Amino acid sequence: MKPTPPDDPQAHGPESLTFTLHGTPAPMRDYSAAQSRRGRLMMLAILLACALPVIASYFTYYVIRPQGRTNYATLIEPQRPLPALGMVPAQDMDGRSVPLTTLKGQWLMIVVAPASCGKTCERNLFLQRQLREMMGPERDRIQKVWLVDSPEPIAPALAAALAAKP
Numbered sequence: 520m521k522p523t524p525p526d527d528p529q530a531h532g533p534e535s536l537t538f539t540l541h542g543t544p545a546p547m548r549d550y551s552a553a554q555s556r557r558g559r560l561m562m563l564a565i566l567l568a569c570a571l572p573v574i575a576s577y578f579t580y581y582v583i584r585p586q587g588r589t590n591y592a593t594l595i596e597p598q599r600p601l602p603a604l605g606m607v608p609a610q611d612m613d614g615r616s617v618p619l620t621t622l623k624g625q626w627l628m629i630v631v632a633p634a635s636c637g638k639t640c641e642r643n644l645f646l647q648r649q650l651r652e653m654m655g656p657e658r659d660r661i662q663k664v665w666l667v668d669s670p671e672p673i674a675p676a677l678a679a680a681l682a683a684k685p
Contacts, residue, residue, distance in 0.1 A: 622662060627661070630666070644681065648681075
């Protein structure tokens with residue numbers, strides 16, 4: 520058997536393949552520097568649009584520090600000294616003595632008013648109850664406290680209304 524030259528198409532039989540290379544693809548020569556610059560600017564604009572809200576929020580929170588609050592209560596100014604918790608006589612709505620130390624570490628909503636509660640006082644006590652109910656699942660963590668600053672007894676109708684469940 521005689522070796523056949525590699526360029527002979529009949530050398531390897533009818534199933535042999537041929538490959539012809541006409542030329543390599545030319546790079547895109549019409550892609551200009553202006554298009555490249557415009558593409559980069561578009562990418563930077565998209566990146567800036569995504570990052571700007573985050574940057575603005577950090578700037579506002581840490582630099583500007585807005586002071587607006589949504590608290591419904593007011594602080595007592597000037598602060599008044601209170602006696603030690605064990606020295607203040609306290610009682611619940613049933614008249615039983617309650618040590619104030621049991622309130623320590625709890626969330627308290629406090630109303631200070633005389634026992635002869637007028638319309639404004641009654642409204643404040645009603646709002647105290649409603650605000651506690653608005654807390655939803657957290658309402659059991661909040662204790663309502665009415666500090667009565669007068670020796671007279673609480674009106675029976677008001678005591679019944681306060682003891683009623685909302």
